[in-house]
Amino acid sequence: MELFKSGNPTLTEKIFDRSSNIDASLQGTMTVKGTMNKFGFLLLMVMGAAAYTWHLYATFNQNLMSGLMMLGIFGGMICAFAMIFKPNWAQYVAPLYAILEGFFLGGISAIMNDAFQKSYPGLVMQAVGLTFGVAIAMFLLYNFRIIQATEKFKSILISATMGIGIFYLISMVLGLFHVNMPFLYDSSPMGIGISLFIVAIAALNLIMDFDMIEQGAEQGAPQFMEWYGAFGLLVTIVWLYIEILKLLSRFAKRD
Numbered sequence: 505m506e507l508f509k510s511g512n513p514t515l516t517e518k519i520f521d522r523s524s525n526i527d528a529s530l531q532g533t534m535t536v537k538g539t540m541n542k543f544g545f546l547l548l549m550v551m552g553a554a555a556y557t558w559h560l561y562a563t564f565n566q567n568l569m570s571g572l573m574m575l576g577i578f579g580g581m582i583c584a585f586a587m588i589f590k591p592n593w594a595q596y597v598a599p600l601y602a603i604l605e606g607f608f609l610g611g612i613s614a615i616m617n618d619a620f621q622k623s624y625p626g627l628v629m630q631a632v633g634l635t636f637g638v639a640i641a642m643f644l645l646y647n648f649r650i651i652q653a654t655e656k657f658k659s660i661l662i663s664a665t666m667g668i669g670i671f672y673l674i675s676m677v678l679g680l681f682h683v684n685m686p687f688l689y690d691s692s693p694m695g696i697g698i699s700l701f702i703v704a705i706a707a708l709n710l711i712m713d714f715d716m717i718e719q720g721a722e723q724g725a726p727q728f729m730e731w732y733g734a735f736g737l738l739v740t741i742v743w744l745y746i747e748i749l750k751l752l753s754r755f756a757k758r759d
Contacts, residue, residue, distance in 0.1 A: 532727040539717050543734035546602040550738070553606025554613065561614035569611050576608030587735055594731035601735060605742055616749060624756035631749040638703075638748070639741060642710040651708075653715035661712060664705050691757035699751040706744040713737050 553576075560569035583601035587594045617628040645651040675685050689695070717733040 534721045534725040534727055534729045534733065536718055536721045538727070538730040539721070539733040539737075542598075542730050543737050546598060546734050546738050547741070549599055549602035550606040550609065550742075553603045554610030555606075557607050557610030558614045561611065561618070569614070572607040573611035576604040576606070576611070580604040580608065584735075584739070587732060591732045592726075592728050594735050595728050598731045598735040598738075602738065605738070609742065609745070612746075613749070616753060620753060620756045624752065627752055627756060628749070631745060631752055634748050634752075635741065635745040638707050638744060639710060642707055643714060646711050646714045651711050653712055658712060661705065661708055665709060668702055668705060691754040696751070696754050699747065699754055703744070703747045703751055706740065706747050709740050710737075710744070713740050 557569050557572050557576075560566070560572070580601055583597050583604060587597050587601070613628045613631075620627045642651075646653070651657075678685065713733075713736060717737065720729055720733060
């Protein structure tokens with residue numbers, strides 16, 4: 505299954521290989537339409553949970569909001585790893601993951617919106633709009649085969665995504681020893697350039713996610729993989745949103 509390559513760690517060849525061992529005839533097979541419908545449902549769950557934590561921040565109930573944010577971070581990680589190791593759990597765990605991610609995203613968005621209210625009003629709404637715009641653009645580019653998920657494309661993008669992951673991991677380890685990398689947070693040309701590069705890589709990962717879902721459907725993966733494919737696509741969308749939010753905040757600091 506060399507077709508199954510994605511920079512998204514949730515959508516990998518091993519996971520689709522593992523799912524293929526389950527008799528799809530018992531429950532039906534994966535379809536692209538079914539996956540996208542489930543992705544839409546998960547996205548609504550994220551938005552609903554995010555609206556709740558945003559409301560908590562707006563009504564000065566920040567202790568509860570902070571608690572839900574922490575629950576979202578660690579609970580989301582647990583759910584994600586559970587689905588990576590047990591893809592057939594996705595139909596039950598993916599909605600919970602979406603709610604937990606929503607708790608985190610709503611809280612961080614409310615905090616960012618408040619912090620840049622004067623210098624960059626509408627920061628969060630612009631980030632949301634850009635995220636949807638980029639996602640739709642990537643889908644159209646993939647659907648009309650303007651950008652094709654060739655083996656070379658996948659190899660380059662996987663390497664870039666892994667490099668970003670290692671880069672973030674190193675910065676986190678250094679942070680434990682109070683060693684900071686200013687360009688990760690400041691609004692210098694280098695910092696903005698790095699942020700633009702990461703946003704581009706996150707966006708291009710959507711191409712590989714779409715390809716992975718399409719190939720899974722063509723290979724007749726079990727129907728529960730629709731939930732797993734929707735979860736994997738949601739992971740990339742969340743990453744893209746966070747990176748766009750960070751990029752816009754850098755521009756706001758320059759004003």
